[in-house]
Amino acid sequence: MIKQEFGEAFKQPVEALGDNLLINYADRIENSVALLAVKDILIASVGNISVIGGKQKSRKSFFTNMLLTAYLEGEYGVITGNSNEKRPALLFDTEMGKNHVQKSLRRICRMCGLNEQHDRLKVFFLRECSIQERIEIVKTQVEKYKPGFVVIDGAVDLCANFNDIDASTNVVQCLMELSSKYNCHITTILHENKGLADSNLRGHLGTILSQKCESVIQLQKDGENTRASAVATRNIPFDDFLFKINDEGLPTILELVSVPPKPTAEDKMIKVMRLVLDEKALNYGILQKEYEEAAGVKERTAQSHIAKCLQLKIIYKSDTDDKYRCTKYR
The missing domain is CATH 1.10.10.10 (Winged helix-like DNA-binding domain superfamily/Winged helix DNA-binding domain)
Known part of the structure; x- marks a missing residue:
């Protein structure tokens, strides 16, 4: 009788919470598929998120335009995409007006060598939406198009309070879940703190993104140019490179033999x-x-x-x- 009671007490349920998340030694798990690289060094893979940070006017949107072009066309300067990736790319802009969002769209198309809409590029204007509407639109459109690469410009507009731990955690968790569920990569943009000496990303949102992202890329003005640096990465950090805006209003990557050391x-x-x-x-x-x-x-x-x-x-x-x-x- 006692043996029977103990047997019932310690009987394993058919399926317990978390059983599907158990990792075993012998499991055959594929490596994450690389989507984007800088000089052959991985910066973005499917199922992960990344963040682009910088002060105001450090050309963060131009940088993501280069990432999108490399994803769509396979290459943009030292940035390379995966030539086997044929899924759409989505860009959600939460900051700029409709006219400027269209300029960004047209710029990407020109960078791809087109004078018309790229058939794999979908761009959304979210400035006039509420925070909750923006989140729901991102979720809905990612589910609809099942993209390989998503850019959200910017992350702070998905968060009710970027200095609140719970609100910030919820936003980052949402991005991670979307990237994992749809096997895509999500890049977002976030400003750095004000003040020349403080290069940390803004608020608790910036801290949590820095902890969870596959790559944290910093942009800094360097005279007439912008310097791109890998300040935190789960992979090998790429060497800094510079880019500028040419006479046609397009970003141009500058090849450098050597890059001056970062300021202390x-x-x-x-x-x-x-x-x-x-x-x-x-x-x-x-x-x-x-x-x-x-x-x-x-x-x-x-x-x-x-x-x-x-x-x-x-x-x-x-x-x-x-x-x-x-x-x-x-």
């Missing part, structure tokens, strides 16, 4: 300090306040950076009026 934290500190002071003369309180705003740092960090710049002789304090100036103007 100290380089960024010095750059911001020189931008703040320039040819001005400021007392300590005003200098500290302006540096905090420009660098996006707290009071104690600003004080520490001012002291460090004094030590490095980047700035100096005048004996005549007790104001701070850049050394190069001394």
Whole structure:
């Protein structure tokens, strides 16, 4: 009797929650199919998500236009696509007006060598939709077209509060589920925090995306050009490359023999300090306040950076009026 009761108690259910998610040693699991690469280094595979980050006006939309072109045509400069991939590409724009969205569509078609609509490219204008409507439209159209590559410009407009952990987690989870369910890759765009010294993606949404994405690509203005860097990746990071906008309004990738090293934290500190002071003369309180705003740092960090710049002789304090100036103007 006792044996029978224990047998019933420990009897395994026919199918328990999570059984279908169990991974076994002998399972034959195919490698993720590569969709996009930079100089033959993988940046996007099916079933994964990625994020493009940068300050305002760092040409994030132009960069995704290059990714879409490479996906559709197999190549765009150093960016290559999978020639066996024939599924559609979807672009959802949540920020720009209808006229600018159409310009982006036409630009991609021109980059593909066309003067007409590309039959595998579907572009959607979502700026006037509510947050929930945008999410539902993305889900519905991904289910309808079953694309290989999806771009969402930008992620913050799918989230009610990008500084809320739960709201941010829900958005990222939705993107991961869609990419897995439809075996596609989803790339989204997110701004970096304000302040020249802070290059982190915005809010909890940016933090969670950075943790979950296959690739985190950063865009930075570099004079007249834009530098593309792999700041976080599950694969080998690609070498930085530059691109510019040519006279026809199209992005052009520049081949470089060698790319200058990325600026260090100290380089960024010095750059911001020189931008703040320039040819001005400021007392300590005003200098500290302006540096905090420009660098996006707290009071104690600003004080520490001012002291460090004094030590490095980047700035100096005048004996005549007790104001701070850049050394190069001394």
